[in-house]
Amino acid sequence: MEDAQKVIAKWMEFCLARSGLSAADWATKANLNPTTVSRAMKSNYGSVTSVKTLHALAGAMSMPSVLDFLSAQAIDRALPDITVELLISALPAVGCHIDEGQASRLTAAMLSARSIIARAEPGLQNSPAFRQAVLAAAIEESNH
Numbered sequence: 001m002e003d004a005q006k007v008i009a010k011w012m013e014f015c016l017a018r019s020g021l022s023a024a025d026w027a028t029k030a031n032l033n034p035t036t037v038s039r040a041m042k043s044n045y046g047s048v049t050s051v052k053t054l055h056a057l058a059g060a061m062s063m064p065s066v067l068d069f070l071s072a073q074a075i076d077r078a079l080p081d082i083t084v085e086l087l088i089s090a091l092p093a094v095g096c097h098i099d100e101g102q103a104s105r106l107t108a109a110m111l112s113a114r115s116i117i118a119r120a121e122p123g124l125q126n127s128p129a130f131r132q133a134v135l136a137a138a139i140e141e142s143n144h
Contacts, residue, residue: 003043004048005042005043005044005045005047005048005049006043008040008048008049008054009040009041009042009043009045010043012037012040012041012057013041015057015061015063019061023037023038023041024037026057026060026061029060030056030057030059030060031056031060032053032056032057036053037057040053040057051065051066051067054066055067062141062142062144063108064108064111064112064115067115068111068112068114068115069111069115071114071115071118071119084103084106084107084110084111087106088103088106088107105139105142105143106139106142108138108142109135109138109139109141109142110135110138112138112141112142113131113134113135113137113138116134116138117130117131117134120134
């Protein structure tokens with residue numbers, strides 16, 4: 001497996017390229033010291049960037065973070081056993097086609113929705129109407 005800091009640096013490069021922000025702007029948006037961000041962008045940085053920093057950086061980009069992913073994993077039992085990839089691959093069979101950007105936004109929205117659902121009261125977590133409303137809001141947010 002690839003070194004964790006190299007993966008983080010690649011992710012950060014992708015985020016900056018996609019957003020058009022500078023590293024300093026991203027740091028400001030994430031309420032982080034610019035030095036923290038510039039160090040994290042180095043694939044050969046001596047330590048692995050903290051989860052707290054990654055969470056702040058992802059939030060500043062309106063992306064789900066590693067914490068959102070872990071939260072979603074913790075509630076998989078309450079959600080249908082279907083992955084976003086499986087859903088996306090099944091869409092053409094029913095006449096729906098989405099491009100790579102749309103698939104990426106859908107994936108981000110699903111992870112964000114799962115994180116929100118994980119933090120909800122247990123009674124709401126199992127409510128199909130609540131899950132549908134959360135997902136709709138997450139998709140709306142990912143389109144902006």
